[in-house]
Amino acid sequence: MSTLMMSGLKVLDLTNNIAGPVCAAMLGDHGAEVIHIEKPVYGDDCRSFPPIIDGTSTTHMFVNRNKRSVVLDLKDKNAVSALLEHAKDCDVFIESCRPGVMARLGLDYDTISRLNPRVIYCSISAYGQNGPYAGKAGYDIIAQGFSGMMYYSGEKDGEPTKCGTAVGDFVGAVNAFGSIAAALYYRQLSGIGQHIDVSLARGLLWMTGCFDHLYTGVHRTRTGSHDASLCPYGIFRNGRGGSVVIGAVNVLLWKKLCLAMGRQELMDDPRFVTNDQRVKNSAEVIKIIEDWLGSLGSIEEAVKLLDEYGVPNTNVNSMEDILQDPHVKAVGWLKGIPVPPSVSTIESRLTPVGIAGFSETDIRTCCAPDLGEDTAAFLEAAGMRPDTVDSCLEKWGVPKGSD
């Protein structure tokens, strides 16, 4: 099997930081030719994100895998006309500038779609292309705060808490990927391209937003390590620093949990029979489970019993735990991405690649490019004269002989 779903697609990637570049990398994973347009001298901001190994950022190795790198100074008319030339036959055009910037550069959807009506043009921003906040800059953490995700995370009597993952960026990336894929499908049927408006804030609001208080009068709150409406469903501790996540919310799983704990008498206890009753008596349920954990020699002993009886559970894994995990080792969710030749102290950069497994198509992992290494070829392919190519490379500070 070495079939790539998106081979033959040409993607112009004018994005920066995390959300946009990750989306473009995903298209590259599936075989698209992704041409990353970077600004002179520094390139994608990711190239300076720590940690740096032998002069190269590991973040860059990750988010710019499977791409070519072209340096263009978009304030230079030569750069813009070369880009427009390539836009004529690209399939996907992705940008993550502040709304309005692409129009000022003459690279907005209206312009590109006039040259190429089949183009799928995806804009990724903090707040979307319209509305009062469209012009506001934002990052992952701004999306977390805006969407409600932060407000509802943390202890009931504590403060709102940020998620330890750049969830706003990654949800933005996967939303953009799915939207582009759907638009590609629709274009195959209809011949029609379109403009896709992805917002990091909208992505997290899409998963967090629940306005049932309008109908019930009951307002959500933070509920710490446990769920507001499911029980038992949370992180349970043994009082000695050990913890395990348990979810056992239907009738059968509660019975299995009672058996695992050796507490058969609780199976039909009227306080605990249904999820609703357990939610009402959640303090007691949590105490019963945590007392049981405390009575055992170790969390491993608890996990063994929970697994034996089929109660959903997991360790609260750190990255070190994940590397040791027998399931992760067996299923191939982690891949080593080749590193640039200048990085001599490591062989590859290990990372999770692929949001799903596909039976008939593959994922590739090619090394992230050096800054600007494909610039000359890009300009020549746009029909630029060799002497103009040379002078552009010099003006934009692109290393000679880099391609």
Added chain:
Amino acid sequence: MSTLMMSGLKVLDLTNNIAGPVCAAMLGDHGAEVIHIEKPVYGDDCRSFPPIIDGTSTTHMFVNRNKRSVVLDLKDKNAVSALLEHAKDCDVFIESCRPGVMARLGLDYDTISRLNPRVIYCSISAYGQNGPYAGKAGYDIIAQGFSGMMYYSGEKDGEPTKCGTAVGDFVGAVNAFGSIAAALYYRQLSGIGQHIDVSLARGLLWMTGCFDHLYTGVHRTRTGSHDASLCPYGIFRNGRGGSVVIGAVNVLLWKKLCLAMGRQELMDDPRFVTNDQRVKNSAEVIKIIEDWLGSLGSIEEAVKLLDEYGVPNTNVNSMEDILQDPHVKAVGWLKGIPVPPSVSTIESRLTPVGIAGFSETDIRTCCAPDLGEDTAAFLEAAGMRPDTVDSCLEKWGVPKGSD
């Protein structure tokens, strides 16, 4: 504009709970005909999730919008053969059973793809279809614990913290949607269907996994309200219960923040010029910002100044805040989904619909179906004789005259 990207697609949705049904609802949003296969008597577990209004779950109204409902007892051969008949001309088949169950029912990918080689068959599970944990059940919270997301959320000296959103389920849903869309595109080109293996745990690991400690020796930790490698980037408090999220990590934004605070002298202070230096001196940076917030009359005053100078910031919004937000009101990210006729006390169920905006295609929002209301039509369309239809409806407890 009333064009739907996925109209004409037939989707058999054999999923339950949140992740699978939300993915299928997204396909329905874009126009696919989604036939939700539910178990007799109770149907999708969502139908009993609180809050219940006039006998109907608001969760069900949300996750089963844009679908038909067909009740089948899959232990009954009549049900399986009717389903196989429909599988012959479906485009997408989605299931979220424990791996192995579909094979026992004779409804696994091998069987369905033999009848229909173009089928895109998507399996959604906790740990994926292969590997030592494939048989383990899991929920959103299990994926959070497994993936590392939980371990890295929370205070440095505190405990791992769960995310206040069912992020594992929603990321699973959007990963499945994007994977199905990509496979639909590829099928248009190649005629080839395939089996997609979506895991809730893999989805969150995909966004959380970072193994740079292997190369640097530096292990990640929880870092509470602030980022480990970006500064200022976190939640800042005024000491009187008010807080605001600020992200200002490049040179220009730090200068703008200094101006907003009226602290021009800090712009060129060697302790704070670069992000690296600010990360090293983060305790001082946080104190400077929080002292400034404390010196102002209110958080609103701070937000006004931050906006004036273009420093990315946001309120830590609750759902009540979001409903009042002028941007949310203007951009149409929230839609009212029509409610079933039996729900008489509310007009529609307000929810965020759509992971992105599309310029040429629309999103629809149709009411979630009553349990089993399309069963008879489904059985008849599969070629079942009227008397067998009647006896099946009776055996499976489907209300008469429900369609």
